[in-house]
Amino acid sequence: MRMSKLFRKTLLGIIFLFAIIFITISVFSGWHIYKNLVEEYKSKGTAIASSIASSSAETILNLDSATVQAMIDQFLEIEGVSYVFVVDSTGEIVSHTFVPTIPEKIKEIAQVHKTGIKDVSIENFGDFLDVVSPITEGAIGYVHVGMNKNIINKKMWNVLAKQLTLLFLIFIFSVLLAYFMVNRISQPLNQLTEYAKKLLAHDFEAKVDIKSEDEIGLLANTMKSMANNINEVFTRYEFALKDAVVELQDTLAYLTTIIDNMADGLIVVDKDGIINHVNLAASEMFGKAESEMIGKSIEILGKELDKLVKKSLQTEEVVSTEINLVNERVGKAVAKSIKKEYFSEESEARGILGSVILIRDITQEKEIDRLKTEFITVVSHELRTPLTSILGFIELINKKFTENILPRLDLSDTKLAKVVNKINKDFKIILSEGERITLLINDVLDISKLESGTVTWNLQEISIKEVITDAYKALSFLFEQKGIPCYLDIQPSLPMVNADKERLIQVVINLLSNALKFTEKGYVKCQARLNEDEILVSVEDTGIGIPEKEKEKIFEKFKQVGDLIKGKPKGTGLGLAISKQIIEAHGGKIWVESELGKGSIFYFTIPLTRKEDLNENTDSR
Amino acid sequence: MKILIVDDEALIRELILQIIDELEDMDIQTIEASDGLEGLELIRKEKPDIVLLDIMMPKMSGFEICRILQKEPPSWDMKIVILTAKGQEIDKQTARELGVKWYITKPFKIDDIIKLLRELLEVKSNES
């Protein structure tokens, strides 16, 4: 059986622990034992020495060294006592226990009469504690007792060896114990690991057989119930996933069906303009099979579409254009970029993933539009033609009457003169009313075109100043005629705007002529200012003013302040409606501020920069 | 001097004729065409000095005639004046593109016609 890592660690721990205990015990108890033994030997030696000393006085005095010898002999039997010798007062050794003879060193020591303990080291004999005790205060002699230091060491080592042996046995026992304990822990742990591996491999049927009631058992049970739970959850999720997948598939199929069955064509491109998705309608619209389109660049579907997609990929706005489809059909393509929710500011595409293009077959609408325009054109043409004849002939009649008949009439005849006056007056009424019909036709034509969006804008970089001055020039005669001054106040060096000049002139003329129309005295003032990113144009008059509740209504068709107040309409009543259409088409605003009886100020704005091309933009609105 | 009136409306042609009558002092010969095709044929055949041309006509529109004439410019000096009910800027622009300098919308004031014709005729006679 391989050694488990846990056991190896435990073993290391035990070894480390025991090593420390070994060393500590060795050092400590070695030192302790040594010290104790030395102390013991010292006191033992001292006791022996003094005992001999106290009892040997008489015998030494009797010169009986054999008795002394008998006495000291018995002490030699005491453990640790290596030698005993007695020196008499002359320094002669009278009794000793040395074998084979008295070492020289001892002979030297014997001459030193000094009580106490000292260390003696004798070659080939050993190390001793030489304990000296005086006999009758040294008057008779001294007793020397040699305590064997080597025995101390030997004993110390002996005790240490025993201790260490015991420790070693404990160590072995501990290791065995640890081995079994660790095995008891690690084996189930290994089982658990195997179990966990199986679980990892989604084998939830795996079994683990651990029945202990300790933490491991708890862990095993927890893992088991965890596995069960996971299994349950897995199963549940599997079902849920199946359901979800089915649902998703259904939804997808549903969506696909919707997309495929959409009357409109749908094309999805990625950020590089590569076609990702095409629905059936789109496929039909371009007369290409889906497979011919997917993966290809949008370019293959025409320049306009390519341009549209490129534009769409650079903006988040909805952009649109008209494109040609197969079979001479026309489609309106609307593109909107698809954007990621979050993207880093540095990213080039600004999170734009691609674009969705919806294409509607507008051939029919176009046709209707065309028919409508044609109808209006025809109607206006058909109206104008007789009107031309009527007005032309009336004018001719008038001309001829004035030039040919009138001179031949005797105008002295007051009755005749009256008739001639009446005829002249009637001619003028006919001509004036004819002119009104003409204007009306023109305005109706205009408004219908503006509203249907079939107007083609002639966009150029133009100067507002020119617009205003041109408009004024066209009307200056009327102002002079009516005797109302018109002040032009145009901020110098106004920036150019991209707009349809003729149309803007039409608006300004409209406003100026309105102002003139309702102003009997005072003045008319036209101002142009740069206001942030737009140009603000105002036309102020000192006329009758507009009641508050009428302010909005006047921009509606066929509404005139004049109608309401004086019952004296002049003009078609379409001027402000047309102006509103034009200004709004340019991205501007038109409104009025007025005080009844004091005058009105009409404002309109033209933005300096327009976000979208006017022509196309208006199409999508 | 030869003026060709191309208009499908007989009454309009009659009106124009009467207007031209007003220019008694001028030696004017008028020719009429009631549709575009006839107008084109007469232009080629009669080589008029001035063509008063309607746009919306059967068989061939005035613009088409202009377009053809632009491709095959007449060998003589011929001035085209469009007289039309189409008053849209776009129509005027189309006319300009086709090299037509004079454009009068219907209904017109007869003085305008007279004035224009006189101008054109005087220029013409001065040239010759």
Next chain:
Amino acid sequence: MSGAILKFFLVVCLFLIPSFVFAEKQNDTIVLGMSAAFTGPTRGLGIELYRGAMAYFEHVNRNGGIYGRKITIKAYDDGYNPIPAIKNTIKLIEEDKVFTLFNYVGTPTVARILPILKSYSNRNIYLFFPFTGALPHRKPPYDEYVFNLRASYEQETSGLVENFIKIGRKKIGIFYQADAYGRSGWDGVRKTLAKYGSKIVAEATYKRGAKYSESFKKQVEILKNAGVDAVISVGAYAACAGFIRDARDAGWDIPIANVSFAGSEFLINLLLEEEAKTGKKYTHNLIHSQVVPSYEDMSLEAVREYRTLMDIYNPMPPSDLIEADYKPLKYSFVSFEGFLNAKVIVEVLKRLGKKPERKNIKKIVESIKNLDIGIDEKISFSPYNHQALNKVYYTTYKNGKFVPIKDWNEWRK
């Protein structure tokens, strides 16, 4: 602790005295307690001393004993070691209730039982004729409890020193057992030399219990290097023989003198064995001091009696006491000493009368004057003298025999 035990015994004994006296009356044997070496390197001394004594006791017992009482020896082995000797002594006194102690062997053993005797003084326990010439039991405070027959080592060594000095061997070395016995001999030599204003030139010791097989080369070297003229050996026979062997092996032929305790026959036997083994000579230039006359001196009545009785009885200690391999000597100085010891104790017992009581022992022994036991010296004791014999006999081994030294000039330097 041991003191406490002793006191306890004493108290017990006091209570036991009446019964003890009663038992004594009833007993028809007189038991003598003996502790000696029956095993070990000095076993020959114990065994032969026992044999010599028993030879005489057998004779007495066979001839009606002492007033009908037989004499026996209760012997224990102490292996020549003090501690067993002490134990044996107490056992003999307390358990075996011996009448008196007799024939102890060895100085270290005897020196250690002396305090016991003193402590038992109220019960009159005496030690008779220990086989030792040491001074402790010949001097106060213990001399009153011990009766000696033989001369002291001091007397033996003193004679040896004087004789060596006479023949010009003044540089005397001593080889001795490192204990009270050796110290006794050493002390004798030292004191004698002091008289001549001289000192021991060199000394070498050995540990009691040393065997013949051990090496004594160191001791030989110490003494030889000191330039010793003569060696006085105070030891047991195994060690002394070993020393002689190593000295001779070292080519050192100086005279070596051994004291009585050496047990001359045993020593010579060991050397003879060595001679047989190696072919060298070891038994020459040896001097043996004896404290009894030579058993070869047939002119002495005691010798004749000794030989006869030894021949007849040839007694042996109880077999459980001795080792099987021991070969008893036919005659020896040791057994002869034992025989003489027995003769004297028998005389003492006789004088104690029909009802021997210990309290009378001292008085009776001290009253012995000029008692002839069949040797060339009369036995006398007194309160001041507990040693009967003082004569020392010097012998040497020649021609397979121990012969008295007539002329020391043989070893003159």
